[in-house]
Amino acid sequence: MSSIAIITARGGSKRIPKKNIREFCGKPIIIYSIEAAIKSGVFDEIMVSTDSAEIADIAEQHGAKVPFLRSEKTSNDFATTADVIAEVLEAYKTRGQKYDYFACIYPTAPFVTASKLADAMGSLKEKLADALVSVVRYSFPPQRGFVIEEEWIKYQYPQYERTRSQDLEPIYHDCGQFYICSCEKFLNEHTLILPKTMPYIVDEEEVQDIDTISDWNIAEAKYTVLYQEDYRSKELDKKS
Template sequence: MNLAIIPARGGSKGLPGKNIRLLNGKPLIVWSIEAAKKAKLLDRVLVSTDSEEIAKVAETNGCEVLMRSPELASDEATTISVIEDISKKIPEAKNFIVLQPTSPFRKKNLIDDCIAAYLSGDYTNLATGFWCKYKEFGSHNNLRRQDYKGFFYDDGSVYVLSKAIVSQGKWFGEKIYRFENSKEQNFEIDDEIDFKILEMLMKEYSEA
């Protein structure tokens, strides 16, 4: 079973209520719910939350909800610990597809393309993202960007994790599929400016 998990904790110190704040007319989390429901390679979709308000929005939009325990809703709780708990409650799940609600812009077929890529080889996990060439100022002598390989940064759009690594409490394994995502889909929402950026990008690049 390919199980999609949309993790949405109620507490957000940086941007209170962000998971259900309206983005282009829809609660933020609904964008991820709708993307998951359109994917053909997902067998089941659920929202993991500790918030009754988020749960209500998810259920209103036709998504299953699994409430978290208080321990998994704390500031110290990690996403992998949430997935571990879900894996124990839904043992038939073989692959876990994590969709962060704060990365709401996913073009058509992105989720299916990621799952297909993950299944194409003996991969432990997959993450969408981009190759960035950032270096701390003062750490190099005016190094040209083209001379620096850079590193792969995950953008939060799609993660695929095997049951094997989840059972070990690991967020990634030894054989990672780095799925390069288009730039307009790389943006995550952390603050007010991010909301404005995503609103414009989604209007400009959304497919009919």
């Protein structure tokens, strides 16, 4: 069964300029996603969907393909990830290239690894699932959350006020790293969360939203701690 990795990397970024190619622990952040996809060995094609010639150039230098640039329609602030993926799959189809599965990998996901992608693809095929999404468990139970009404705090779900945290059902959220889907099922439904979507649970330590410079700094700190030895050896190689 054939598969394609699609790394979605739009050029514009208001809060963090050139976010998708900003240097992260020594190299442009998009390279982590490209390298993970290449090293996983589970993709027949690895491409970057972008509207930026600069991003396209960096992507191609590091082993990804950019056979076409995004259309104006999928480059604006209102285009969804599903819109971008659909455009890519249709463009490949017109070129006579069809795939059974695609992985959508975000370009600012340095904690995605080759082993995660390979493991996730294997799990999806083994379970005969329609799709897979990387998720992380909420660190605090949402069932114990507060709302503010007329300046006063109250439980959003008062029925859980006296329930022990360990007795509450775990709730997860998308960790913003990758999705894997059946191309056929996705094109029929135009959504990344299909009827038979399985979770790929990621540890909280390996998850970090990167929306602000502060988020970026936290992500670099986490990455340095988690992959400290590898990162330090690279820095020593540079200096020697």
